[in-house]
Amino acid sequence: MLHTITSLTVRDVRFPTSLEQHGSDAMHTDPDYSVAYVVLDTDCGLKGFGLTFTVGKGTEIVVCAVQAVAALVVGKSLQEIVSDFRGFYRLLTSDGQLRWLGPEKGVIQLAVAAVLNAVWDLWARSEGKPLWKLLVDMDPKQLVSCIDFRYITDALTEEEAVEILVKAQEGKQQREDHMLEEGYPAYTTSCAWLGYSDQLLKQMIDANQRWDVAEAVSWVTSLAEFRPLWIEEPTSPDDILGHAAISKALAPLGIGVATGEQCHNRVMFKQFLQASALQFVQIDSCRLGSVNENLAVLLMAHKFQVPVCPHAGGVGLCELVQHLILFDYVCVSRSLSNRMCEYVDHLHEHFSSPVVIKDAHYMPPKDPGYSCEMLESSVQSHQYPDGDVWTRINK
Incomplete structure (x- = not known):
């Protein structure tokens, strides 16, 4: 090497x-x-x-x-x-x-x-x-050594991170085999839908940072009859306390708040989680400091028992983030409850190893690497x- x-x-x-x-x-x-x-x-x-x-x-x-x-x-x-x-x-x-x-x-x-x-x-x-397999096969202590815990030890210590990964070793192979056979559930963007195994359809609404806090509560409350699973980015992506207020107001309606695609770093995610300001974590493979920082957020989300539903779409985001969510299921969360990964059928033809979707599921990549390589043409x-x-x- x-x-x-x-x-x-x-x-x-x-x-x-x-x-x-x-x-x-x-x-x-x-x-x-x-x-x-x-x-x-x-x-x-x-x-x-x-x-x-x-x-x-x-x-x-x-x-x-x-x-x-x-x-x-x-x-x-x-x-x-x-x-x-x-x-x-x-x-x-x-x-x-x-x-x-x-x-x-x-x-x-x-x-x-x-x-x-x-x-x-x-x-x-x-x-x-493939990157997901590199992560899955890594010793817990080695993997944790890739993470910068500075500024987040009040939410997650290095020892706690190792304990989470060690605990997940049991049943790891069975979960990996399940992913290889079944894949990881995908969902569409914006006014979105998710198909569960029981054929129940749930909607997710993406506000794309459009509203102030009071506006967000008013608009989403008026849509409560549609029973959306979440409202995504209801206000400024930097407004942690605003998201907390929206989350508190919508909780009696059974509507969650999702955000994270424009969340700057692990420190902001730490505060979102500590403030109960989001019910769905949306990591992004290119907004945070690569895999290193996303590992920190995945582990914090697990500790705070908040499901991770990554942001994707754009150019290359689907290709990259699938690796992170596969690792999360196999080695961290061990659960598919209320968990899915965003998908947009767009621009994949420009990549050497494009995503493979089967029955609305991401199928684990097999080619070596992080699926980043684009066709030179x-x-x-x-x-x-x-x-x-x-x-x-x-x-």
């Missing part, structure tokens, strides 16, 4: 989804689904692929941020990184000058996510395993602003 990273390249890849308003919502009316796409080259020829998701303008800023942290990665060996992954995570998120632009939030955290996603992809490829044609697609549009 002595693969030394010799170079990091990052490209601005955009898809003109705004032309037909694909993916538009109440707050993002004209998104061009995009990625800052990272490739790590090594001295042995093995590559690692990573990305972070954006919606068009601003991707060039994330690309600049990736370039700013590249010097912290190039020249390091994979063994050096993963033997102290917690330390490497802190190296990227705590640079003495770049940290001021965060810390651990915004553009810098998106850039860190892209780079670390590529490192995890490289690690999984070096082991010949797609990258070249959609690279902004000089790719063939954008050259034609901008004529």
Whole structure:
């Protein structure tokens, strides 16, 4: 595993989804689904692929941020990184000058996510395993050593995290076999539905941050007869106490609150959980600091007994987050109760290992890596602003 990273390249890849308003919502009316796409080259020829998701303008800023942290990665060996992954995570998120632009939030955290996603992809490829399997097979202490517990020990200690993972060792193989055979339940976005095994349909409503707190309570109360399972992002994604107030008001109606796709970091998730401000955790594979930080949130959510229903869609989010939710079921939550993973049938054809959906279930990926690799032809044609697609549009 002595693969030394010799170079990091990052490209601005955009898809003109705004032309037909694909993916538009109440707050993002004209998104061009995009990625800052990272490739790590090594001295042995093995590559690692990573990305972070954006919606068009601003991707060039994330690309600049990736370039700013590249010097912290190039020249390091994979063994050096993963033997102290917690330390490497802190190296990227705590640079003495770049940290001021965060810390651990915004553009810098998106850039860190892209780079670390590529490192995890490289690690999984070096082991010949899909990322979810790399995580599932990892010793609990080794896995916990990848997590930065700074700022969250009042909600989850390293010892507690190890205990959760050790306890989940019992029955792990049976759960893994079940996932390989049945897959993980998927749900659609926005005014969504979920099919349970008993054929009961439940709706989920996505407000996309549109309302103030009082407006959210009023609107959702008026929709109570439809008995939605949750209201998603009912107000500002940063307003933890606002979400807590909405959760308290809707609890008698049996309606939960879901949020997290624009939650900056593990510290914010800690506070959401401590404040009982959400009933469904929606992690995102590219918003947080890659797998390392998502592991922390999965473990905290389990401790607080809140189900995880990840955000996906966009470009590549489905491909990546399926690995995290498979790991969560096999090694953390051990439950499928009120748990599902968002899915959008969109842009998967641009990936070397696209998601496989069977009977509304994610089927576990089999190819080595984190499913981040895009087809080079797609990258070249959609690279902004000089790719063939954008050259034609901008004529």
